[in-house]
Amino acid sequence: xxxxxxxxxxxxxxxxxxxxxxxxxxxxxxxxxxxxxxxxxxxxxxxxxxxxxxxxxxxxxxxxxxxxxxxxxxxxxxxxxxxxxxxxxxxxxxxxxxxxxxxxxxxxxxxxxxxxxxxxxxxxxxxxxxxxxxxxxxxxxxxxxxxxxxxxxxxxxxxxxxxxxxxxxxxxxxxxxxxxxxxxxxxxxxxxxxxxxxxxxxxxxxxxxxxxxxxxxxxxxxxxxxxxxxxxxxxxxxxxxxxxxxxxxxxxxxxxxxxxxxxxxxxxxxxxxxxxxxxxxxxxxxxxxxxxxxxxxxxxxxxxxxxxxxxxxxxxxxxxxxxxxxxxxxxxxxxxxxxxxxxxxxxxxxxxxxxxxxxxxxxxxxxxxxxxxxxxxxxxxxxxxxxxxxxxxxxxxxxxxxxxxxxxxxxxxxxxxxxxxxxxxxxxxxxxxxxxxxx
Numbered sequence: 456x457x458x459x460x461x462x463x464x465x466x467x468x469x470x471x472x473x474x475x476x477x478x479x480x481x482x483x484x485x486x487x488x489x490x491x492x493x494x495x496x497x498x499x500x501x502x503x504x505x506x507x508x509x510x511x512x513x514x515x516x517x518x519x520x521x522x523x524x525x526x527x528x529x530x531x532x533x534x535x536x537x538x539x540x541x542x543x544x545x546x547x548x549x550x551x552x553x554x555x556x557x558x559x560x561x562x563x564x565x566x567x568x569x570x571x572x573x574x575x576x577x578x579x580x581x582x583x584x585x586x587x588x589x590x591x592x593x594x595x596x597x598x599x600x601x602x603x604x605x606x607x608x609x610x611x612x613x614x615x616x617x618x619x620x621x622x623x624x625x626x627x628x629x630x631x632x633x634x635x636x637x638x639x640x641x642x643x644x645x646x647x648x649x650x651x652x653x654x655x656x657x658x659x660x661x662x663x664x665x666x667x668x669x670x671x672x673x674x675x676x677x678x679x680x681x682x683x684x685x686x687x688x689x690x691x692x693x694x695x696x697x698x699x700x701x702x703x704x705x706x707x708x709x710x711x712x713x714x715x716x717x718x719x720x721x722x723x724x725x726x727x728x729x730x731x732x733x734x735x736x737x738x739x740x741x742x743x744x745x746x747x748x749x750x751x752x753x754x755x756x757x758x759x760x761x762x763x764x765x766x767x768x769x770x771x772x773x774x775x776x777x778x779x780x781x782x783x784x785x786x787x788x789x790x791x792x793x794x795x796x797x798x799x800x801x802x803x804x805x806x807x808x809x810x811x812x813x814x815x816x817x818x819x820x821x822x823x824x825x826x827x828x829x830x831x832x833x834x835x836x837x838x839x840x841x842x843x844x845x846x847x848x849x850x851x852x853x854x855x856x857x858x859x860x861x862x863x864x865x866x867x868x869x870x871x872x873x874x875x876x877x878x879x880x881x882x883x884x885x886x887x888x889x890x891x892x893x894x
Contacts (some may be wrong), residue, residue, distance in 0.1 A: 456851070457493035464492075464503050474506070477513075484512055487565065494839045494854045495564055497623055503555040505550070517558075518567040524579040527555065531587055541595045543670050545664055548584055548591075550669040555580050560623050560839050566861065570832045571803070577621035584674060585610060585627075585665070586720040592661045601644020603635040603653055609694070609729040610661075610723035614680050617715040618800045620831065622838035626676035627665065631658045631691040632729050654691040662690075681712045686860075694729060701736045707749035709887055711784040713737055715800045737798055738791040751784045754778070754885075755892040766875050767845045769830050769837070774878030776830045778885040779823050783809070785889050790814050803827055815888065822884045826877045832861050833874075847871065 468474060478485040492499045501508060511517055521732070531551055538544040558595050559576045562568035563864075568576070589610055614628035615621045633654040641647035648656060666677045683692055683700045692700075701713070716733050718726045754777070761771045770776045783802045786809045791798050797808040803824065810820035840854050847855065847867065855867035864870045 456826065457489060460492045460496075460499045460503060461488075462508060467503060468506060468634050474509075477509070481513060484509070487512060490564065490853060490857075491561060492660050492852055494843065494857065495560065497839055498557055498560045498564070500860040504879050505557075508554055511558055512561065515817060519692065521562070521572065521576045523569065524583060526771050527580060527583045528586070535587055535591070540619065541591065542669070544588075544591045545669050546671045547665075548588055548664075549669060549674055552580065552584050552674045553672065556623055563623075563835050564839060564857065566857075570828065570835050573835050574615075574620040574622070574831065577625065578619040578621065581612075581621060581627065581675065582614050582719045585612070585629075588664045589661060592657065592664050596660055597644065598650050599644055600646050600653060601642040602657070602787070603642050603650055604639040606642075606653075607722035607725040608632065608633045608654070608657070609718050609725040611716050611729060611733075612719045613712055613716045614678070615715075616719070617717040618802060619717075620802070622835050624656060624838040624842075626678050628660075628678045628681050628712075630679070630682045631661070632694045632697055632721075632725065633691055634694045634725055634728075651689065651691075651693070657691055658691040681709075683709070683713055694725065694732070700734050701732070702739075702855075705736075707746060708753045710736060710788055711750070711753070711781070714784045714787045714798075714805075717800050718723055734798065737787060738795060740792045741788055743789045746785060746788045750781055750788075751890050751892050754781050754889075755817055758892070764844050766871075766878055767847065772784070772878055774826075774880070774882035774885070776827070776834070779806075779830070782806075782815075782885055782888050786814055806828045819884045819888055822880045824883045829862060829874070829877060833858060836861055 465474070478488070488502075491502065523737070531548070534547050534551055535544055535819070538547050547592070556577065559568070559573060563570075563573045586663050589608070594609075609632045611617075611630040611632060612627065613630065615625045616627055631654065635654075637650065639650070641649050642653050662677050665674050667673060671810070679690055682690065683697060683705070697786055713733055714737055718729050720726075720734075721729075729795050757771070758773065758776060762768075762773065764771065766772055768775065783805050787797055787805060790809070790812075794809075794812050794814065797805050797814065799805050799808070799810060806815065806820065806824055806827065809815045810817065810824075815823070836854075836858060857864065859867045859870045862873070864873060
């Protein structure tokens with residue numbers, strides 16, 4: 456498989472001899488390239504399409520600290536500032552995003568970046584791209600439809616991006632909130648639109664800017680199913696409607712999803728307001744028994760719909776990542792009113808705070824926190840290297856070795872046994888902390 460990809464790489468190069476000379480003088484690069492081509496199809500495809508990314512791997516500082524969010528934003532602003540058209544903005548954003556994701560991914564595969572840092576890095580990259588594309592889309596949209604009087608937007612990230620736990624393969628769970636002067640009947644452009652339609656169209660344009668394939672591919676898949684009323688609801692939601700819905704009509708599972716909601720872009724005043732609204736919703740007083748019953752019902756539904764793929768389905772397996780996330784979300788919805796310190800979108804930080812506050816017994820924290828770190832470690836690597844469910848029997852030995860090393864275990868057989876015991880322990884902990892699901 457590695458040789459097949461390497462052949463494609465050579466076929467695209469005007470002078471392959473230069474690459475051979477480079478590899479002959481940089482044996483470390485040869486080893487790194489072989490590992491990437493043989494184990495990580497996503498990263499390999501980036502090399503095939505953009506061989507110049509190999510230059511970054513030769514920089515002695517490459518395996519040092521990752522660039523900060525501010526540095527990324529500055530680099531992106533410079534490259535987008537050179538765009539000649541809106542379509543050029545989209546292409547440049549895709550090139551930038553794919554190359555930066557490649558550089559993060561190589562660090563993960565090489566083991567020079569910790570899992571938590573990788574989650575932050577992938578999330579920071581998405582934050583920067585979303586903020587830039589939102590502004591570009593708003594400018595382009597206004598050129599045809601004008602502006603809404605006192606119009607404002609706040610882009611909310613949920614799921615892995617909201618929790619800052621993104622991987623190389625994560626899609627984006629997004630929600631757009633808006634506000635405007637409702638005394639105004641329509642926007643002031645050449646083709647005016649009424650308020651709700653204006654922001655719905657703007658949101659659709661933003662989704663296309665993020666997910667539609669161009670000549671440079673696409674950036675991220677976008678999922679809007681976590682918006683109020685799910686697939687039946689509008690793609691953009693007025694802040695007042697959002698507030699009322701969450702306070703009076705939302706199901707517990709929707710509040711569970713909000714525990715991972717983070718406002719990532721938009722107008723400062725509405726960003727501040729949306730952040731407060733979300734915090735107030737999570738911290739509202741609730742009936743603990745109802746929360747527990749609803750969480751157990753939702754976990755059972757998810758397991759029935761998506762379970763059954765085996766122990767290496769790290770997210771959905773009984774005792775897997777979803778069990779830990781549901782424990783954390785149940786704790787927040789039950790105790791946030793009295794313990795605001797546990798309210799954070801990051802699962803690990805929330806669990807640590809809950810343990811410190813005595814909301815989780817030390818025995819449970821000693822099971823859940825190491826398991827969470829193990830799952831995130833394996834998840835990051837597998838999302839780089841495997842499309843779909845991981846089957847150890849079909850995986851290259853290099854990947855199995857890399858997984859065991861990442862978990863600090865001597866070999867894959869030991870890791871496999873450890874994973875299965877961990878999942879049993881997590882499921883037992885879930886049942887002690889939250890409860891048992893009905894058969």
